[in-house]
Amino acid sequence: MSSDRVLLEVRNLTVDYVGDTSIARAVNGIDFDIREGEAFGLAGESGCGKSTVAFALARLTRLPGLVSGGSVRFQGEEVLSFEKARLKAYRWREVSFVFQSAMNALNPVIPVSEQIMDVIETHNPELGEKGARARAVEMFELVGIPPQRLDDFPHQFSGGMRQRICIAIALALNPRLIIMDEPTTALDVVVQRDIIEQIVELKSRLGFSVLFITHDLGLMIEFCDRIGVMYSGELVEVAPASSILTNPQHPYTRALGSSFPPLSGPRQRLEGIAGSPPDLRALPQGCRFSPRCPHAMALCSQTAPELRFYPEHESEAACHLLN
Numbered sequence: 102m103s104s105d106r107v108l109l110e111v112r113n114l115t116v117d118y119v120g121d122t123s124i125a126r127a128v129n130g131i132d133f134d135i136r137e138g139e140a141f142g143l144a145g146e147s148g149c150g151k152s153t154v155a156f157a158l159a160r161l162t163r164l165p166g167l168v169s170g171g172s173v174r175f176q177g178e179e180v181l182s183f184e185k186a187r188l189k190a191y192r193w194r195e196v197s198f199v200f201q202s203a204m205n206a207l208n209p210v211i212p213v214s215e216q217i218m219d220v221i222e223t224h225n226p227e228l229g230e231k232g233a234r235a236r237a238v239e240m241f242e243l244v245g246i247p248p249q250r251l252d253d254f255p256h257q258f259s260g261g262m263r264q265r266i267c268i269a270i271a272l273a274l275n276p277r278l279i280i281m282d283e284p285t286t287a288l289d290v291v292v293q294r295d296i297i298e299q300i301v302e303l304k305s306r307l308g309f310s311v312l313f314i315t316h317d318l319g320l321m322i323e324f325c326d327r328i329g330v331m332y333s334g335e336l337v338e339v340a341p342a343s344s345i346l347t348n349p350q351h352p353y354t355r356a357l358g359s360s361f362p363p364l365s366g367p368r369q370r371l372e373g374i375a376g377s378p379p380d381l382r383a384l385p386q387g388c389r390f391s392p393r394c395p396h397a398m399a400l401c402s403q404t405a406p407e408l409r410f411y412p413e414h415e416s417e418a419a420c421h422l423l424n
């Protein structure tokens with residue numbers, strides 16, 4: 102269960118990719134909060150900026166990417182101005198990351214035990230080798246892998262098990278926030294669901310928050326408390342997962358929902374979304390979705406709408422049609 106206490110507060114976050122002759126603003130001043138114990142999802146078509154946001158929150162943006170503005174506050178502290186030592190603690194102890202390709206990041210020539218213990222000992226030198234091993238055993242048990250296998254090499258595990266090991270490493274320091282960017286996409290559907298169910302169970306037991314990015318909208322709705330929908334580097338809607346498809350406020354959210362097969366009920370034709378997202382170097386004036394929006398009005402191609410809270414729907418949306 103999530104509480105009302107805010108863990109991470111993102112305000113006006115802006116991220117650019119700087120080229121030789123032009124700048125692409127991949128994230129354009131977005132605002133959202135992740136609450137304590139909450140699973141927050143970021144949805145949207147490929148290229149809308151989800152991973153760019155995830156990297157910026159963990160201060161992992163690398164050139165040509167540049168966080169050019171805004172604020173990211175973690176428990177009230179400004180992450181964007183952390184010095185080196187504070188950043189190191191933030192990245193592991195407070196926030197950790199699980200990527201799609203995380204399982205390939207395990208070093209193939211080093212036993213898994215050493216790789217987990219290395220993370221634990223670096224951040225908790227007082228535990229010593231014995232203490233670190235005990236913690237590694239505990240983490241293996243937590244993600245459902247027999248601890249007898251701790252000294253095996255990565256290739257001795259299946260893809261699903263390797264991804265569980267990465268989740269064990271991500272959880273080893275008991276972080277408050279786990280950023281998961283397509284954490285199970287490379288795995289088969291049954292293993293994906295199994296791992297997600299396990300993360301849900303761990304989340305309710307340990308109380309951490311999750312930022313979840315996946316193309317699987319069904320999985321996201323099942324797993325998340327709230328979902329932010331991004332379009333062309335901006336948040337167009339933030340709403341409870343339970344109502345985002347049944348009561349979407351923004352035409353893009355509606356379109357995203359109708360391009361997604363229903364989980365139950367009669368089969369429907371997928372409407373899809375005509376057209377494609379704009380080139381970041383040649384953005385339309387006004388609302389970025391207006392050239393594809395079936396309901397666009399004259400105002401939409403003149404003025405960009407702001408994200409506003411609509412209490413009757415418990416959601417925020419950025420659309421002139423709602424005003």
Ligand SMILES: Nc1ncnc2c1ncn2[C@@H]1O[C@H](COP(=O)(O)OP(=O)(O)OP(=O)(O)O)[C@@H](O)[C@H]1O
Nearest residue numbers: 118125127146147148149150151152153154165381
């Ligand atoms: N290193 C880079 N250099 C230049 N542009 C980049 C770079 N990385 C990403 N971009 C651009 O930034 C935008 C956002 O990309 P990002 O990977 O964050 O999107 P995404 O929503 O996570 O996509 P996907 O779902 O495909 O992972 C895209 O237009 C992409 O082309």
